[in-house]
Amino acid sequence: MADQTFKLNNGLEIPAFGLGTWQGEHEKIKHAVTYALKQGYKLIDGAYCYGNEVAVGEGIKDALASGIKREDIFVVTKVWASYNTRVELGLEKSLKNLGLDYVDLFLVHWPLLLNPEGNDDKFPKLPDGSRDIIRDHNHVDTWKQMEKLLPGGKTKAIGVCNYSKRYLEQLLPHATVVPAVNQIENHPALPQKEIVELCKEKGIHIMAYSPLGSTGGPLMSAGPVVKVAEKHGVKPSTVLLSYHIPRGSTVLAKSVTPERIKENMSLIKLDDEDMKLLDDWSDELTREKKLMRFVYPPFGIDFGFPDKS
Numbered sequence: 001m002a003d004q005t006f007k008l009n010n011g012l013e014i015p016a017f018g019l020g021t022w023q024g025e026h027e028k029i030k031h032a033v034t035y036a037l038k039q040g041y042k043l044i045d046g047a048y049c050y051g052n053e054v055a056v057g058e059g060i061k062d063a064l065a066s067g068i069k070r071e072d073i074f075v076v077t078k079v080w081a082s083y084n085t086r087v088e089l090g091l092e093k094s095l096k097n098l099g100l101d102y103v104d105l106f107l108v109h110w111p112l113l114l115n116p117e118g119n120d121d122k123f124p125k126l127p128d129g130s131r132d133i134i135r136d137h138n139h140v141d142t143w144k145q146m147e148k149l150l151p152g153g154k155t156k157a158i159g160v161c162n163y164s165k166r167y168l169e170q171l172l173p174h175a176t177v178v179p180a181v182n183q184i185e186n187h188p189a190l191p192q193k194e195i196v197e198l199c200k201e202k203g204i205h206i207m208a209y210s211p212l213g214s215t216g217g218p219l220m221s222a223g224p225v226v227k228v229a230e231k232h233g234v235k236p237s238t239v240l241l242s243y244h245i246p247r248g249s250t251v252l253a254k255s256v257t258p259e260r261i262k263e264n265m266s267l268i269k270l271d272d273e274d275m276k277l278l279d280d281w282s283d284e285l286t287r288e289k290k291l292m293r294f295v296y297p298p299f300g301i302d303f304g305f306p307d308k309s
């Protein structure tokens with residue numbers, strides 16, 4: 001199932017499963033990328049902000065040298081918030097880091113602007129230590145710049161990350177190109193029904209991030225996940241990754257550990273009973289206001305997520 005693909009709204013095929021690279025230290029992520037591609041991974045998800053794009057690029061280069069073809073893999077990167085008024089420069093910098101002449105998908109990482117003239121390239125801060133945010137920036141303007149990238153061919157598709165329903169509703173009336181993707185945190189403890197349904201209706205493909213609950217999260221020991229795993233004789237991680245395929249989403253799993261990289265590819269088909277058990281758990285957490293969001297950077301901005309507004 002890991003080799004399944006979905007079709008984006010511009011006709012491009014996107015793999016259903018890919019390797020995440022956030023928090024991957026240089027040598028480890030380089031080897032992880034090469035190993036994953038050699039094992040049959042087709043999608044690598046990176047970002048300028050992760051500070052490891054050079055290593056990701058080196059990993060890709062080594063895989064290509066072993067005979068894997070560039071056109072057979074799908075490379076994703078993201079414009080960082082301090083480049084949201086300079087997205088073309090952001091893409092150029094990422095391509096240079098990666099050592100590639102195009103990416104398959106370029107995403108807006110977060111819908112806000114960090115001061116492009118601040119005291120740091122990625123994380124400019126104010127004297128009080130808070131993030132240096134330009135508050136009157138309109139995220140729609142960033143999208144208008146993203147649209148202008150397409151004719152240049154340096155990215156085959158464009159999309160967003162971390163867009164709530166509210167933000168998407170602000171964007172869509174002004175979009176000439178509907179985002180191909182919305183990459184969001186997604187797992188049974190954060191089902192994000194509202195945004196997933198809106199994206200489906202508008203033809204925007206969901207990429208699920210932090211499916212295992214990110215580093216150190218409690219999802220792998222959650223009762224319903226363990227129950228489904230025991231039924232199928234697989235690990236909870238396999239259940240958490242497999243959950244996204246029937247939902248029609250692409251799932252990203254990060255690992256720098258070879259055994260896990262290999263194991264994570266073994267997605268299984270969850271049946272209706274499994275999905276119901278997981279969905280019931282989602283509904284229970286929603287009702288009890290116990291949803292779990294593992295990635296919420298300290299921007300101090302209301303992004304319109306129902307669990308955080």
Ligand SMILES: NC(=O)C1=CN([C@@H]2O[C@H](COP(=O)(O)OP(=O)(O)OC[C@H]3O[C@@H](n4cnc5c(N)ncnc54)[C@H](OP(=O)(O)O)[C@@H]3O)[C@@H](O)[C@H]2O)C=CC1
Nearest residue numbers: 020021022161209210211212213214215253254255256257
């Ligand atoms: N657009 C955005 O804002 C965001 C995008 N992302 C993307 O999504 C990717 C995935 O999300 P991420 O937050 O990294 O978290 P994940 O949910 O993928 O979890 C990664 C953690 O789980 C561990 N792990 C991986 N496989 C297994 C396994 N089979 N058994 C036990 N532990 C395992 C990894 O350890 P180890 O590596 O040591 O093996 C790591 O600590 C990111 O790497 C990034 O590419 C993530 C967050 C935000």
Ligand SMILES: O=C[C@H](O)[C@@H](O)[C@@H](O)[C@H](O)C(=O)O
Nearest residue numbers: 022047049050295296297298
């Ligand atoms: O992609 C992963 C996350 O969004 C990550 O990029 C942010 O959490 C970033 O580290 C931040 O602190 O703002």
